[in-house]
Amino acid sequence: MEKFGFSLTKARVIDYDANDRSIVSYILEREPSLNLCIECGCCSAACTTGNFTGFSLREIHILLKRGENDLVRQKIRKCMLCGKCILVCPRGVNTRNVVFLAKQAFTKNEGYEF
Amino acid sequence: MNPHVIVIGGGTAGMEAAGRLARAGMSVTLIEKGKDLGGHLRDWYHLFPDRRSSDEVLEYLKGQISHQNIRLLTGQQVTGFIHKGNEFTVSTGNGDTINGDALLLATGFDLFKSERKEEYGYGIYENVITSADLEAMFRKKEVKLVSGKKPERIGFLHCVGSRDEKVGNIYCSKLCCVTAVKQAIEVKKIFPASKVFCFYMDMRMGGALYEELYKEAQEKYSVGFIRGKVSEVAVNINNRLVAKVEDTLVGRPLKMELDMLVLMAGMEMSEDAVRLAKETNLQMGENRFFKPADHHFGTNMGNVNGVFYAGACTAPLNITETISHARSAVTEIVNYLNTGRK
Amino acid sequence: MNFDPFIIPFNIGLYFILIYAVVRSVIWFRELSRPDKLRLQRGFFGKAFGQSLKEIFLESLIHRKILKSNPRLGYMHMSLAFGWFLLILFGTIEADIFGERHLNPPYKAIFFKFFSPDHGKTFFEASYAFLMDLILAFILSGLVLAVTKRFFSRVVGMKKTTKLKPLDKVALTSLWLIFPSRLIAESLTSGAYGTGSFLTGNLGAALASFLPANELAYPFWWLYSLSLGTFFVLLPLTRYLHIPTELFLIFMRNSGIRTGDKPGSFSEVEVHSCSSCGMCIDVCQLGFSAGIHTIQATYLMKGIRNSDYIHDIAHNCLMCGRCDQICPVGIEISPIRMIVRRIEENDRVYENSWNGYFRNRLNVPAPKQDNKPSYDFLPAPVSKKADVLYFAGCMTHLTPSIKKAMVKILDASGLNWSFIDEDGGACCGRPLMLAGNDREARELINFNSQLIWKSGAHTLVTSCPICYKVFRESYYLDVEVLHHSQFIKNLIDEGLVNMNFLQKRVTYHTPCELGRRSGVYEEPKEVIRHVATLEPTGYDDENSLCCGGSLGNIMLSHDKRRGIAEDVTARLTANDPDSLITACPLCKKTLAQATSTRVVDIAELVAEAIADAPALKKNPSRHKKKVVRESAASL
């Protein structure tokens, strides 16, 4: 509001209970290996897209688990599905399928245009 | 007449050492301040890493101390000891004294008093319990909220009272991480519909089969792990706990409601041992555990010749390490007694 | 007498199936695209017609392909198909010669024995009857095999056979009843009239001795007609629709029609030509190495026919092409599976009209136009000028030893080359296509294409068969695309690099994307023979195994991939070679994790063998010899 010369800064807190985790449960039903992620960041390090941008699969996994879907919806499209992350994942998480299912989940949810 | 060893502390280390000493031909007096033996082992339900029942280990230890060379003195608090020449005279609470040729301190540990971390509201908010309380609930087969309802979301808070400058314990208590994961699995087994979270700074799962347990918790029980130390706990209007933490891997604060919060209290040197150490100038390390004569080949001895240590009074140890530490103490004592006590 | 009520079910069935086949063919023909229609017309009247007839005879009747790979299964199919064909053929001739009139209605030929029971007395008639009995015996022997296969598939050397739907079971029993009922009917009639040849005659006589043969024969004639009738009526609802459809398919294929990447009547004909014979089950590694028995090609085809939910079946497949190779009907399985993958998950894929008789077709709605680019973060492509480009690809960046070897080889070649994705370029796009995201893949293809155009090179070398395939088939490049094995072979031929012989015994694993998918079999082996002693593994060229790490399968879990890789390495290193050679970074990484044997890429082997002294001084001469581009099963 110009009247005050400043505006209310939006809270950055992740309100776990207010978030909707339908996307991550859609993924976990079909790809339970996502549970094994210990967020070591090896996938983000190997990432082809990560080479060009700040795209980080580790961060996406956590944001999905916390229900911060809006942040992920646009970012996830940057993945090239090249599969390098699967080869380096120390926990054997099928990271490529997680991205594939996430994209699917986002298109299936009405209201989420993709 | 075979040499006489006085063992102070009837926990895992004390019982194992007493049993081995007796079998090595020593006469042993085992002094335990509690009314029965077993120490903390009696409070645990299942033990990591294979989740066997703690009673089995207790039976084994009981078997160890049923030996004619062992005299049990339970319910006796040791007040001090005098060391003249090669003799030790230990005085107990009700005044009588015992003489011995060597002294083995197996005084074990105390769990950190979680109420000292006020911000977690232990003792102030309902359903904030410690890992020991949870083990007791497991033993009683009755894990429930104060309201009697089933918990839907359970949080485990690592590093309570350890790696924490504010409470004077900067050391890592090593076993709380694996205990948290083990308890997370057990809670999830009791409440399959619940969601369990562990709030950790670092997952220190260094022992044998610990990492496998960690993976099993993720894979079979979908336990969630959030990297961040909870700063404070409050209660919201529908009487649910609200934990505030920063999800450091996302770099943003996170607020989560919990039905039950389990504080993984770390191990500290037992208070009685500290008092005893001060009176008898047994050197203690900066972490208040007995200072070993040497970190590699002298962890059973301290600064006083003839006084030996065994178990968690020297450092946080799990049951396996405690038993092996007790056995090495016995070899040290036998060696000490046989080679002219130097 | 030339009519009897028992022939009515047969007639109903026969005329129904004939009309149905004609109508269905017209519908399929009408839905062909314009060019395909022209191809089909040309195919009917051109050289392809003879070829189709030959193929119908060899494949549909004799089942030569099955005979070659599984004799007992082949004999069973041959006996039923070819035997029945002969029965109909000679039955018609029999009715024509011995019947009253020449052109008889079909029932006359089939039930000839009923209408002229006493036929077979003269020598000529007896020998003809003998021939008919011989054909019948031939069919019955196959039938015995078919029945045992259903219950103990090991008998015909098959580990697994297809699970059947209830309707399939009814049709199967009616099929099995046809020939025994004919046998007994003919035998009883022969017994009553003392005619019949070695089979029907003797059996007839034996039966007549203690049974009222004549009265008993009539119900069996009814059974014979009824089983024929039910079989014909149920045929369109079962997998036996493949009998007429396959004929149509052979004509379409021989006139050059291919599946392409859009559904159409050709893909629908293929789906209905699948006889669920189950040959694709045994070759599928997901079956025998990973214990997954629900995704094989036969279940995909059946899923499409019954419009089931087959998203998981479509995606849970290594796309290795082993089933394409072995399918006796020659159905292009992988392209059809790719079509299903491209269909947006949430759209109803196929409506089910007329509940089965006129099966739905695969329809792919136009993908939702979403013009927001996915990879607009890619920088403007800029590349150095060079003659030869080396594109390592994502996977090679994870196998630095291959990258190092390729750099050494390229330097040793003395050619003016540049490493266009040295600091990790964009993906070639094929993994996206394999997941059905063609639109996103196109963005990457455009980016990489510009990178290649701008360099002005004439040759593009890639060390990854996955990139090699997409560069050749989906990129519009005016450069010559070479897999690094082909490139090295050229270097050797032109003496640009020479190597000393390594005293090593090696085996070679042909990557699926290089072999079956791109048709490159020989060059890698020639390069290896140049440097080491290559020993066969029993899984060479077409029937090479898939390493299990394929990006074609997005769902496969890590332990299942490992299981496959362990199984494959065990077989490929059975003769304990010094090292296992492969030509793909993904195969190398997957196999290396599963065996203690050293797994090495061709480039590494060659780099190891390169004499350190540079063979020639820098030689700017361009390539003289072009590599003959081999035709590949398009994907």
Next chain:
Amino acid sequence: MKQEENTRVWRDYQKEIADDHFFYVRSCIRQSFFPGSEQFFLQLMRDVLGKDVYENPSHTTCTGIGYHGDVVPFSTIQTVVARHYALMKESGYKNVAVSCVTSFGIYTEILETWKHFPEELEKTREFLYKATGREFDLPENVAHTSDIIYKFRDEIAARAKYPLVNKLTGEPLRVVEHIGCHYSKMFPKYGVGGAEFPQVLSGMVESWGGQIVDYPERRHCCGFGFRQYLVQANRGYSLSNTVKKFSSMKPYKPDLVITNCPGCNMFMDKWQYTIKEMEGLTYGENGESIPILTYEELAGLVMGRNPWDLGLQFHMVQSEPLLRKMGIEFDPSDKFKTKDGRQMPIPENLINS
């Protein structure tokens, strides 16, 4: 919250508060925001409780806001505080009574610094002597005025005319107590009840019949945050803190908020207006806002003082609804009249009026 448990916690933080002969140090901003509060404190101590509270006219601001705003260097503020101790020494007093929590934070921080770094003390002695020629001693007891009111809360309760009870429903008023962060968060031992569950305000409220509300953001900052507020670019953060605090207390439907620091009071009061204007949000019942009172104002209301003498009308959020709940008669007409009856201009957009 288990009541008996947190009093157990409180016992660990016993604080010794002097009971007479105070050297009173005023707050530089409370006089302008809530002039009635300090006036009431002095009048209560001197006339009602008969205590000796001396106020040296030449004592200055402690420059706390400047120090926290990175304008005043540490050595300067040490010398200013040392000058006050010198004035105290000259006027013969040993117990300092600090009126503002930010100052209280400064005084305790400097005492602790001098304890741990004696050389700082020596330097300050030298600076003070060079600047003013004065000498000073350390005070025997440092108390915040809310400590003192807390100490005499029962005497006030004895003289209570209007207990903190909602006359319409008969239940005790639901009171949110907000302790200034510089009161005990920096040095828990200087606060009554420590840092986590301070008792200084809840003690008063409970003894005057009110009921304390424990809501999740109870310990959260009020939003002042000095640099957050003073620099306009950061002001959004300051506001968002207050929004977080109010949205957390809203479900508990508090009747009023009691504070012991001018900054907290001003921000929780003024920001409610800004939030209402900016986002259209209010946190009280049926669209009203929550009145924010200082402990002296509340004590004055409980003892039956005229609300306008206590300066309640100077707040942004008017407290008429609260006064009606407590059953306090007040004359709305002379709300904005001077002592001698002259009508002052009435401010426009007051809330709850």
